[in-house]
Amino acid sequence: MKRRNETRKKKFMEAAYDGNLQEMKFIIGDFEKELDGMEEKLDSGKRKQALLNLIDCKDSNNNSALSEASAGGSPEVCKFLLSNNADPNSKGAFGRTPLWRAAFAGHLNCVQILLENGGDPRMYSQDGQRVIDAATKDNVIDILKNWNIQLTERMLQQIDKSRREIKQEQINGLEERKKMAKLEYEQLKSKYEHVKNELYSCNCELQRLNDEYLLNPDMYGPLIDKKEAEKVVLISQSEDLREKSVKSRIFYKDLLSEIRKEKNKIKNETEESDDEGNDDSDNDNLDDNKIMKINIKEMDDLVLRDITNCVRTADKWPIIIDQNDQASTFLRYRDTNYVNCLDMKSMEKNKFRLALLGSIRYGKPFVLDLMQYDQELLESIKSVCDQIDDKLFEDMCSKELVKNEKYARLIRLESDGKEYExxxxxxxxxxxxxxxxxxxxxxxxxxxxxxxxPIKVITRVKDDDFF
Known part of the structure; x- marks a missing residue:
């Protein structure tokens, strides 16, 4: 796609300089067919903006197609481009505008057309030359001297209004897509949460059945098999919905980013634009811009060894978000005290207390794996902590537990042994x-x-190309 766009732009620029209007129209027509054939149909605003981007395309020297046509002396091409909202005052190499280049080359007809369509004779090149200073022919100098600048002002206002309308139409289309994307995202998320809750209940029931299996194998065996089959189906549904909802959220975030970018363009990054950009928030507490992002290879240095001190100096402990479960596998086989919070045996209060106390005694990470049931299992953790000590959960989360030897209240000398004195x-x-x-x-x-x-484990960076 990128190579095809570059080839199209190069041909368009060459045709503009050569004055080959038919070739330019053919290129535009071919581009329109390509837009129509896209799998994801563009709305009217984005389609117009895509065409305007082609009209305004520039070469490696930053010269626009209109600038090339002006330098090449083709009034027909200049008129065609200007009628399609080309920027009459785009600055190219050395800060030279299309009008500057037409005047320098002595193309009177091009100068006349550019002036009538908003070309501004007051603009300077990088070396401080005005358009009239660059003019090489007397008839061009005369028309520039006698030009009514008020006409230029009026044309510039009309051009600005026209280009803003195209941009606003594009923004309106993006806003509509944003609403639909947010609705889809919320629906998928709701379905995912529902299936996740069913899966949690299924796991709890399976644990209960397995614990009671030895009491009556003939009775509980078939029930376990049935529950296992149900679990497989729920896991499949859960993974499918999670993947779809994540993709939907990424798409929604991309739309928000594109809308903000286009609003900044149309409002020239004023304070008003910044205020409006804040209104586009999806009220998602998990703001990607405020998350520490790492890949799994950095887990050892940045989290376990904490070489940047980000974990040690933070006022809260981290939540590691990894939808691919790589972090779970990694931490389980490191020198940590790992607790599967869904496992009732691991969550027995005395076993939980010793795992926590052992982590403090031997300086190990205490890993609480909530899997995908964070809301439910967080309550389970609090319940276990409350059985051990009324303030344990609060002190754990606030880091107060290791201050002033508060952990000492967890020690049970009669059962823990001398190593925990x-x-x-x-x-x-x-x-x-x-x-x-x-x-x-x-x-x-x-x-x-x-x-x-939050610390998010990422696997790849996604780049999107927009027209």
Missing amino acids: AHNFNQNRINNFKILFLTSNPYPSDKLLNLTF
Whole structure:
């Protein structure tokens, strides 16, 4: 696509300089057919903008097609381009406008057409030359001297209005697509949450059945098989909906970005534009611009070893968001105390307490894997913490647990053994302790995001080409 666009632009520029109007019309017609044949149909505004981008295309020296036609001395091509909203005052190489180049080359007819269509004789080139200074023929100098600048002002206002209307039509089309994309995103997210809840219930029921299996294998065996089959279907549905909803969210975010970009163009990045840009927010707490992003290879340095001190100096523990579950596998086989929060045995209060206390004692990361059930399992964690100590959950999340030896209240000397006596806790090891929340849910709950700071594991960077 990019190579085809470059070839089209080159041919268009050459035809403009040569005065080959038929070739230019053919190129535009061919481009229109290409737009019509696109799988994703362009709305009227974006189509007009795509055509205007071709009309205004520039070469490597920043000279526009109109500038080339002016230098080449083709009044017909100049008139055609201007009638299609070409910018009459675009600056090319050395800051020279189409009017400057036409005057320098002595093309009287081109100068006349450019003046009548908004070409501004007051503009300077980079070396400070006015258009009249560049003129090489007396008849060109005369028309420039006698030109009524008020006509230029009126034409510039009309041109500006026309180009703004095209841009606004494009923005309106993007706004409409944004509404539809947001609706689709919210519907997919809702379906995903519903299936996710069903899967959570299914897992809980499976654990209960497995625990009771030995009591009556003949009774519970078929029930387990049925539940396992149901789980497979739910997992498939969940993964499919998650992938679709993530793609929908990316598309929606891209539209927001494009709308802001186009508004900045039309309003020249004024304060008014900035204010309007803020209104485009999707009220998503997970703002991509405020997330620390890492790839899985950086997990060891940036999270476990924390070489940049971002985990240590933050006032909250991180939530690692990884929808591909790479982080879960990585952390499970590192020197961590890993807790599968869906596993009822791992969430038994004494086992949970010892895993947490051991992480503090030996300076290990305490990993709480919420999988895709962050909202439900966060409540499970709080419930277990409350059974151990009323303020444990709050102190865990706020990092207060390792201050002033507050962790000491977790020690049970009668059952924990001598290794957990208070004098065995070393501050250097305690400094290496950290709590890592982990989720594969691309949309963590607001409550979890408020308790943590997000780190997103990324696998690739997506680049989009727009016309």
